[in-house]
Amino acid sequence: MTSIIDFLTDLILELLLLIQTIKDIVNWELLIRTLPRLLEGAKISLIISLFAVILGVTLGILVAIGRLSKFWPTKALASVYVAFIRGTPMIVQIFIVHYGLAELGIRLPAMASGIIALSLNSGAYMGEVFRGGIQSIDMGQTQAGLSVGLSPTQVFRYIVFPQAFRRVIPSMGNEMVTLTKDSSLVNFIGIAELTYKATLAAARTYEYFTMYIGIAIVYFAITFVLSQLLASLERRMGPDDSNSQPGKGLRR
Amino acid sequence: MIQIVNLEKAFGDNHVLKGVSASVSPGEVVVLIGASGSGKSTLLRCVNLLEIPDSGEIWIDGVDVTAKGVVKHEVRRETGMVFQQFNLFPHKRVIDNITLAPKKVRGMSAEDAEELAMDLLGKVDLADKAQSWPHQLSGGQQQRVAIARALAMQPKVMLFDEVTSALDPGMTGEVLTVMKELAADGMTMIVVTHEMAFAREVGDKVIFMHNGVIVEEGPPSDLLANPIHEATKDFLSKVL
Ligand SMILES: Nc1ncnc2c1ncn2[C@@H]1O[C@H](COP(=O)(O)OP(=O)(O)O)[C@@H](O)[C@H]1O
């Protein structure tokens, strides 16, 4: 017991020491001077992420519907797409969209390529999230919807999807956070976003540690705020009501 | 009103309905009894096309709903169903559970649909719960809302599949009372239940199913008191 406490105390001391070291190595004065330029990059990162999230969620819903459809061509298409995205590195996907398409004569501005590549990537993961959510809704809900005369499309739209959406908000949030972080990869096709700006500044000043610690803080701030927003959205939507089952529903 | 002709349904190797024929007259209350697994739910679910029979015919009001070209959800508008598990829509308030289908399927205005819903909630004695969420209601209350939801489509027939089986014993009465009133109003009903007192009191006809066939049917006073077949006697001796 005491040895564990000793160990933990040591560990905490080591960590404090490390933080102290970082604090000393980082050139704060330079970082603060460079901050406006970094934030310009952060704005680009946010714009890219925002578009990619919106398109990714939309695409994800379509992919989920595709994978769950009984029509095999749609099912196959959606499955192949998801498998391809999940089985290849994101940076390769970005290069394919930007440089690959250019060779085929489709020359997109880097910004467009970046947004498209991130959306395609996130669409596959969001698709899996939505598929799980839709499948988790009790069959009884579908049957009740059908039994009052709603068409299968109406059952999906008014009964199954709203419940599934509510249920996947936490996973969707995780995907959004991941996507925001991964947006840093588009610096490789020359988009002047946050990571790109930091790399430039670091190369100019040779203060690599300062710059990358700096943008780490910015990325963290962005994802932290995003997480908080999602958590509050979740709270405002009320408790997950999967408890229409007898037994659970008996309390008043 | 409803004619079921030689209905067959199998799930893989499991032959669940082996040529079932039955008829229900307008305003009649038919009580379907039988051991668990005998095919009662499957028969009921075939009537509103939640299951598609392999062969045979189901005529509702002169239309063969098993015929090719029949749109399933159009058939289901005419048949209300209440489930053992209530299956209320948990993301919608009580009133919105009821108004959804009249609005989206019948194209009723929000105002008319709400008026209809309040009227039905009054009938099942839950007018004060219109703005509640399903999870705030007791099981018996949820089931009464489910009945109101089905009635809102003004169906030609109501199908009840063991609607009191998931309830605490103290709550079956309130649901059965609503069903009795419905029967007294002249609603055509097919009721799967183990409540033999209900069958005796409300049923016009009792049908006993065993292993996918109708073994015996007749007025409750005859069938429940003097069953002819061994299987019927056996079943009744267990539930009565
Ligand atoms: N969707 C289904 N898929 C496969 N088997 C089913 C399905 N529904 C019912 N069955 C089977 O059909 C048989 C009859 O079931 P059911 O109609 O529910 O009987 P009951 O309502 O009389 O208890 C059972 O053996 C059950 O396992």
Ligand SMILES: [Mg+2]
């Ligand atoms: Mg059953």
